């Protein structure tokens with residue numbers, strides 16, 4: 001049974017700048033994901049890749065369509081229509097999201113920013129801090145920064161704090177929006193290793209990567225969106241199409 005079934009998803013934005021206009025980046029997109037699968041989304045800039053991810057995380061409410069997720073706690077539920085409290089619970093316990101932008105909390109140390117995700121799900125403070133520091137080490141954050149404030153960190157360091165916060169709770173479904181943008185080669189490798197580790201442990205992942213090589217190493221399947229309004233699902237590293245889905 002799919003863990004995520006996206007059916008006829010559309011999202012439009014109504015803009016009222018000089019005159020009312022509509023932007024419809026996502027039109028009638030359908031795909032399914034099996035547990036443990038890694039799905040990459042590819043396509044030209046502005047086609048709606050991030051918008052699809054934000055609809056799944058419910059940063060955006062879809063205009064139409066459904067996103068049925070098999071929740072551990074709630075069973076099957078439509079993320080497009082679920083209540084805010086359900087979404088908040090899922091974000092805390094089951095669904096992770098990481099983008100390249102960190103919303104920095106002032107005057108909280110790097111260790112505590114990460115540990116607080118575990119404290120929120122009932123982990124003991126000492127254990128949470130220790131797990132946070134192990135994660136900081138894995139992401140090559142130097143020891144002197146562990147007690148520093150992420151607000152003062154470089155872009156790449158902040159990005160790694162972001163990743164650590166998302167990875168530390170080991171969500172069942174991980175949404176990744178360009179998680180390796182702004183990282184150097186060595187840290188990108190560390191992130192790939194972490195993602196492969198999570199994949200081995202059964203985490204289902206969906207993501208957009210600016211680096212095609214990174215995407216090919218991680219993804220089992222790729223959803224390709226194109227400007228002509230079609231979405232094609234294919235196996236990664238395989239030229240054959242697995243069956244089409246239409247949008248537009």
Ligand SMILES: Nc1ncnc2c1ncn2[C@@H]1O[C@H](COP(=O)(O)OP(=O)(O)OP(=O)(O)O)[C@@H](O)[C@H]1O
Nearest residue numbers: 013015023025043044045046047048049050051052
């Ligand atoms: N909150 C919003 N309000 C209005 N328009 C938006 C909003 N979010 C996205 N859009 C528009 O939707 C379109 C798709 O944006 P999206 O970020 O999903 O594209 P993308 O494929 O991820 O692009 P990129 O590869 O450049 O990140 C763009 O034209 C964008 O301007």
